[in-house]
Amino acid sequence: MFILILYIMAIFGLIYSFFKSKIRTKMAIKKALKSFENLLPQFLGILILIAIVLSVMDENTISSLIGERSGIIGFIISGIIGSITLIPGFVAMPLIASLLKIGAGYTQMTMFLSALMMVGIVTLPMEIEYFGKKITYIRNIACFIASIFIALIIGKVI
Amino acid sequence: MKNIKSIIKRYRFFIIMIIINIILGIYSPKLGLKSMKINESNILEMLKVIPPVFILLGLLDVWVEKEVMIKYMGKNSGLKGLILAFVMGSSAAGPLYIAFPIAGVLLKKRASFFNVFIFIGAWSTTKVPMFLFEVTNLGGRYALLRLGCSMISIIIISFVLNKILNKEEKKKLLKKIDEKI
Numbered sequence: 001m002f003i004l005i006l007y008i009m010a011i012f013g014l015i016y017s018f019f020k021s022k023i024r025t026k027m028a029i030k031k032a033l034k035s036f037e038n039l040l041p042q043f044l045g046i047l048i049l050i051a052i053v054l055s056v057m058d059e060n061t062i063s064s065l066i067g068e069r070s071g072i073i074g075f076i077i078s079g080i081i082g083s084i085t086l087i088p089g090f091v092a093m094p095l096i097a098s099l100l101k102i103g104a105g106y107t108q109m110t111m112f113l114s115a116l117m118m119v120g121i122v123t124l125p126m127e128i129e130y131f132g133k134k135i136t137y138i139r140n141i142a143c144f145i146a147s148i149f150i151a152l153i154i155g156k157v158i
Numbered sequence: 159m160k161n162i163k164s165i166i167k168r169y170r171f172f173i174i175m176i177i178i179n180i181i182l183g184i185y186s187p188k189l190g191l192k193s194m195k196i197n198e199s200n201i202l203e204m205l206k207v208i209p210p211v212f213i214l215l216g217l218l219d220v221w222v223e224k225e226v227m228i229k230y231m232g233k234n235s236g237l238k239g240l241i242l243a244f245v246m247g248s249s250a251a252g253p254l255y256i257a258f259p260i261a262g263v264l265l266k267k268r269a270s271f272f273n274v275f276i277f278i279g280a281w282s283t284t285k286v287p288m289f290l291f292e293v294t295n296l297g298g299r300y301a302l303l304r305l306g307c308s309m310i311s312i313i314i315i316s317f318v319l320n321k322i323l324n325k326e327e328k329k330k331l332l333k334k335i336d337e338k339i
Contacts, residue, residue: 002251002287003206010210013217024220032216035259035339036208045171046255047200048179055182055193086253089288093295100296110304117283118308125171126258130265132331139275139319146311154303 042126049122050086057085059095066112067099075151078108082115083144086122107155114150118143207252215263219339227267235273243273244309247280257281265335271328272320279312 017025057065062085066078087095096109119140120127127136166173179197183190231239250257261274269277284305292301323331 003210006207006210006214010213010217013214017217017221028216028220029213030216031219031339032212035215035262036212038338039259041169041172043204043255044169045175047204048172048175048197050200051193051196052175052179052182054196055189058192088253089285090291093292097295106300114283114304114308118279118311120254120282123255123258126255130258130262130331130335132327132334134327135319135323135331138322139278139315142315142318143311146308146315150304150307150311153307154300157303158300 039126039129042129046123046126053085053122054087057081059087059091062087063095063099066108067102067104070105070108074105074108075111078112079115079144079147079151082112082147083119083121083140085116086120087116089117092116105155106158107151110154111147111151114147115144118147207256211252211256212259215259219263219266222267224267227264227269231264231269231273233270235270239270239273240276240313243269243276244280244284247277247282248284248286250281250285251287254278254282262335262339265332266339268332270320271323272316275316275319276312279308279316283308283312 014025014028017028062081066074066081068074069077092113096104096113100106100109121140124136124140127139131139179190179193182193229235231242235242247257257278261278264274264277265271289301289305292304
């Protein structure tokens with residue numbers, strides 16, 4: 001659905017642009033190709049890295065790693081696993097819901113979910129490409145710390 | 159020869175990943191096969207998403223004047239820029255690695271670093287479709303509470319990151335981005 005909207009926008013954009021200025025449209029396509037070419041090495045590397053991480057850390061492994069552990073150790077492990085993995089939210093949330101049902105802690109699960117979304121170890125190379133090493137590392141560390149606070153608050157309130 | 163060297167250098171991360179993937183396959187054919195299947199579906203997904211995203215980026219780059227971007231998302235855009243960055247990031251879908259090239263074009267058009275950090279944060283955490291999914295899976299109270307905490311965190315982190323970067327560093331990053339796109 002989202003992809004369809006993107007295509008409709010891109011096609012209408014191109015048609016509109018073409019009628020307004022052929023030269024600019026050509027330039028836009030050239031720029032699109034150039035920025036894609038620039039990113040291709042990082043894209044391909046990250047895709048393979050995602051596949052490696054996902055095949056080693058599938059749903060079963062993740063739930064056995066974070067589902068049964070509680071306390072501070074479970075908290076830390078949840079944060080680390082969340083930072084490394086890159087499973088889509090549509091997979092993660094049902095997984096978390098089912099783990100909560102069998103007794104996993106809210107604090108640990110929230111740590112996993114927040115770190116999963118905010119911290120991106122796998123996408124570091126791409127982030128560095130645009131923001132440099134310093135900002136990328138600080139952003140990810142800050143997001144990890146924020147995840148800790150979010151998890152602690154939610155664990156207390158829920 | 160020099161050409162091949164530079165290609166290898168550019169693609170070294172990709173090459174290392176392929177080697178690791180092959181080693182994984184030798185070590186455990188089952189995991190190797192699984193990773194190949196994931197590779198296949200991820201590459202297909204990427205091929206689907208990337209053409210329209212990059213065409214839209216190209217059009218944005220050519221048609222949106224810097225002055226317009228500065229007015230709406232630049233240094234002095236204030237609350238308007240902040241809200242716009244949140245809305246843009248939250249209404250998106252798709253993996254985080256698509257957000258970085260978009261952030262690049264925003265910076266090229268001189269959206270402020272603060273707003274671009276907000277955009278990245280929103281893209282990673284406060285996406286609307288994901289929020290709705292969270293409500294159905296984990297309950298409205300949980301989802302709302304987490305959304306509130308996340309938004310506050312994103313604003314604080316973006317503020318801190320913006321303060322940490324000094325003028326010189328910002329100039330350097332912008333120069334690099336201008337060359338890239």
